[in-house]
Amino acid sequence: MSIVKTNQIQRVDGQPLLNTTGSIIQTVVMSTDTKASLNVTSFTEASSAYRVQITPTHADNRIHLSYHMMTNTAQASNTLFMLRAVKYTSGSAASITSRSTWSSAGSRYPADFCCRPSNGQDANDQTPIYWECFDDPGSTAQQTYGFTYRRESGGSGSIYFGYSVNNNSIYAFHTNVMIIAREVVR
Numbered sequence: 001m002s003i004v005k006t007n008q009i010q011r012v013d014g015q016p017l018l019n020t021t022g023s024i025i026q027t028v029v030m031s032t033d034t035k036a037s038l039n040v041t042s043f044t045e046a047s048s049a050y051r052v053q054i055t056p057t058h059a060d061n062r063i064h065l066s067y068h069m070m071t072n073t074a075q076a077s078n079t080l081f082m083l084r085a086v087k088y089t090s091g092s093a094a095s096i097t098s099r100s101t102w103s104s105a106g107s108r109y110p111a112d113f114c115c116r117p118s119n120g121q122d123a124n125d126q127t128p129i130y131w132e133c134f135d136d137p138g139s140t141a142q143q144t145y146g147f148t149y150r151r152e153s154g155g156s157g158s159i160y161f162g163y164s165v166n167n168n169s170i171y172a173f174h175t176n177v178m179i180i181a182r183e184v185v186r
Contacts, residue, residue: 040151053143062184080152162176
């Protein structure tokens with residue numbers, strides 16, 4: 001994990017270089033080669049290795065989150081799946097600010113990323129997943145963020161995070177899963 005604290009950069013006169021709205025105060029990058037797969041129909045964490053921790057320097061700052069991963073969705077072609085960012089508070093998943101509600105509206109699920117595999121999908125295909133969201137923790141205590149996954153119950157198959165099911169093809173792949181947390185002045 002890497003941390004860059006840009007609020008410690010000062011001008012020649014000793015004043016902070018960055019102290020305006022939208023300035024990035026610090027960036028924490030979690031990048032892991034941990035591989036995981038899921039075949040679940042309720043929101044579940046794939047691996048606790050897919051978490052990033054950041055400690056805000058000011059309680060009124062915002063945490064911007066960027067999720068980057070390559071997956072292999074070895075699922076039936078009409079199977080929908082969803083991912084959502086979560087914050088872990090006292091070991092339990094909690095909602096984050098950019099998601100307006102944790103409860104369902106009818107049969108709708110609050111989610112940050114939704115997709116389905118293409119027709120003709122196979123065990124080498126890559127499904128790139130990227131999304132951004134934010135949280136306003138209102139605290140200077142360490143914050144821990146990750147994500148959960150589910151597929152629809154009417155579908156079938158598994159998702160593979162960071163690797164393909166097939167490992168003996170020229171199109172098979174493996175790559176890191178990455179989450180970037182940035183503290184930003186509001």
